[in-house]
Amino acid sequence: MSATTHDSAPAEPRHGVWIAMIWAVVTVVGVVLVIFVAGPHIPPFHGSVQSSHQHDVNVTLTALVVPVAALIWVYFAYAATVFRQRGAEIVDGPPLTGHNGIQTTWLIVTAVMVLGLATYGTVGLLGSSHGAGGGQGPKPLAKPPDAASALQVQVIGQQWLWTFRYPGYGGVETPDLVVPVNQTIAFHVTSLDVIHSFWAYELGVKADAVPGTDNVAFVKALKVQSIQVRCAELCGLWHGHMNLTGHVMTQAGFAAWIAQQQVKYRAVTKLLPPYAPFYYPMPLRRAG
């Protein structure tokens, strides 16, 4: 902070210069630590294009936070040590009531930072990450280029379990989530009763499951691995138990798995209602 302009008393040390120097050192060290030491450990990780983008955003934002937090903390720590009144004596400080230049500079700097952040967020959301794995409602704005050929997976939340329908494979409905690697997937998230939120942690996907709504989220998995599926919106008694371990498989593994599921659930699939963006079950009844 360029507050040295207030330094009218010649005996005063140059507080502003000291603060600026400490701040610069802390910032440089902090940013290096964040990017090179902490950075690789900041979740989420590189399970999908989207989670990879979220990871980059988290590292970038953490690095951007460092100079801001360092400014405030260095300033307050400096003030608390140097501007401290020792002893019981009560002495008034200089009657400074404001400084137009500093106030204007501060406003401009924060405004520029905010505009930068909003631009960065918007470009990342709509551009490179195609919605960043978040639910975009029935008419998504940020679509990956191969959205038309994406694998459609319907996620149905109900108290208190998840089921998954694959409309491209005869509308088969399974209690397990399996998706292929390196292929764009369109999750269509909906609910049969109350609001849930579908959270596939390693994929960086989160989309609320809302009754009567087809909430679409795009993702492209990059790694064959197990994924934790959780409910991220309080949905009643067993909300904490709406967990499931899903799997990202190779394309061949997925093809084998889905064929097996079609056989296994053939009898059940015939009894299901035809595939639809959402379903209206019987009206809600008061539950325990």
Added chain:
Amino acid sequence: MEATAALPAPSGARVPVWRRLVGFGLPWAIVGGAVGYAVGHWIGTKIGVHVHSQTVTDQDDVAIFIGLLFAILGWMGGLGFFNYPLRRIMGHPPSLEEREGEGEGAWRYYRLCTDHKVVGIQYFVAVLFFFFVAGLNAMFIRGELTSSNATFIQSGNYLTLVGLHGTMMLMMMSAGVLGPLGNYFVPLMIGARRMAFPRIEALTLWLTVLAGFVLLAAIFLGGFPTGWTGYAPLASQARGGIDAYLVSFALIGIALVLVGINVITTVITMRAPGMTWNRLPIFVWGLVTTSILAVLAAPVLFAAIFMVVLDRTVDTSFFLATAGGSPFLWNNLFWFFGHPEVYILALPGFGIVLEILPVFARKPLWGYRLAVAGMFGVALLSFMVWQHHLFVSGINANLRPFYMFTTELISIPTGLIFLNGMGTLWRARIRFTVPMLFALAFFFNFLIGGVTGVFLSDVPSDVTTHGSYFVMAHFHYTIMGGLVFALMAGLYYWLPKMTGFTLNEFLGKLHFWTMFVFFNLTFFPLFAAGLLGMPRRVSSYNPDLHTLNVFVSVSAFCLGISMLILLTNLVWSLILKRAPAETNPWQSKGLEWQLPSPPPVHNFDTIPVITSSPYGYGMPDAPPVAELGPHVIAGEGGVA
């Protein structure tokens, strides 16, 4: 005229105790509430069978709602809220004096009293009581989370604990500064003898107290599973406990509107001569902006609650997608209230710390106008950001860049508060008193709350952090690290003035350091828990996070012990030790500190004439803050 308003002065011995107990007051209010519930429930049962078709439990929501409505009427009747309107109907002349209860000593605190200083202390006791109850809930929650599986608390009870903790904290903290400090100090700081609407001021207190008890009654109606957000349609299918949640939240909504109108009217119309808008203490500005938010936001909550009540009783379908409604309606209405509500919790904190910093920095508040502008900026923008709670909900997803932008915009006016604090500390003469420590900790904590908000406002980052412990840690940093720390600063700063007794400084510092350290040790690791995939409001979680959660729980228990130190300090200093406080122990220039501790019943013998800003530190030729008239001598009661 008796001048002393000392807290439990046993001066009112003229009336025998049995006569006090049968008068209008808290005992009768409790009886009235209980009888009202019984009568209302009976009537509701008779009506309910005709309107309800869908319930499959033994609970009749119509009966519960009508019971609670009658309980409210019984409570207010027992306190005597209907006496004055009835007397006016019967032709008695209007009166402002009838319930200030001068010379009645401690009994004034147990019943309807329109003295703003009595109401302020009643508010303080009520808010702290419910704060400790809700804190105890948090201890149970952290106890359950020492295990990665649901163990000693059954799943439904766990959710009820979570809901009670969240709702009670939110309800009490939204009244937490406006009620106690607002009612007590706004008139003293602007040079008035009372609030603009003394009966409304008393009404908001007793509605807030009742709201706390009604919320606790949810336990006996089967609890509620929704948390403080009350999302429909989960709220539509929940058991009867949610009825208590709805009624108590509605009561708080009404109280917020009324207290807001009262504060705004008082500040506009009752400022002393010379109290120009440029001289208004920044704390009062903080409360004015808070009140504007309360008046504009709370009615939306009330309307939304009324829709859920209709859904639950007469089978409308505002929130049922199956029958033409939309769950998004509750999301929108609730957060349209809920986000301003967040700033109802933040702005009073800004006001308190900016009021306290100049006193202990011995410097004028730096950038006063900018601070006021910052508060109004926060207030205005807070109505434009609510859908950032719904980034992944599927509603209006195309508006996400807009809400991302408005949310990040709020950091500009909030940043001004930091600039004011930094400017005030520049070349200051800082004294580390207990209030100052809490005020400085506010900036430390609120900064963490603020910068983590940037992650949540950025949609790609929010996709992972949304609904996780990251959010939970973020808002505890802003509400507990921000508002509660500011409230503690205000408590240590102003309680000597309110009670006339000095608080123990050693216990105060012990409380501060334990609270500061364990607050950060409790909540900082929870950012990591959220990023690592732990959703909010779960009693069983990924066993990999077990160690982290045990660490957090132990810190949380230590934080609980820290709050017991506060309680010990209050009991020791205000009840046992009772060391009289000086008139102006902090050498503040604030108008309220020029009055005796505690101030006399009518505050000022003559209405003061304000001659300068309350922050004229370091200005040797600055005039005194106010001409207080000839009769007030510091340390003695006023003489009429």
